[in-house]
Amino acid sequence: MQKKPFIIMIGLLLAILLGGAVTYFLMKEPPEEDPNDIDLIIERSIETEQAITTSLQNGTIIQVSFKFQTDSLEAKEELEKRMFQVKNTIINHFANKTTADFEKDGAIEELENTIKNKINKVMTHGEIEKIYTTSYVLQ
DSSP states (O other), X not given: OOHHHHHHHXXXXXXXXXXXXXXXXXXXXXXXXXXXXXXXHHHTEEEOXXXXXXXXXXXXXXXXXXXXXXXXXXXXXXXXXXXXXXXXXXXXHHHTOOHHHHHSTTHHHXXXXXXXXXXXXXXXXXXXXXXXXXXXXXX
């Protein structure tokens, strides 16, 4: 007869411990991601397949390639699907530019930021954190 209360007490103690352990692991925050972790940057990045070539307003040809760094794998997958929109945005941006627009200081950074802001407006599963210009030729 004495065994029944003891078994109930042990069962309650185990349930409390199990509940506490589950609560601890559910409430524990995931470790902070290092924004400079190169493996993470590469994992979440996508590069344009080939240089995008288009004509500027004054007839000059520009060839440019980019690497897009996203904030998550979901954003990377979405960006891969939206690559046609990315290319269209870039080509439309170049259509209103001349060679002089690309010769001034900060022109590449301005281009990267403009493209990033335009594409982020249509992204639904994350965003582009940074755009790297990997090749750039004016002819």
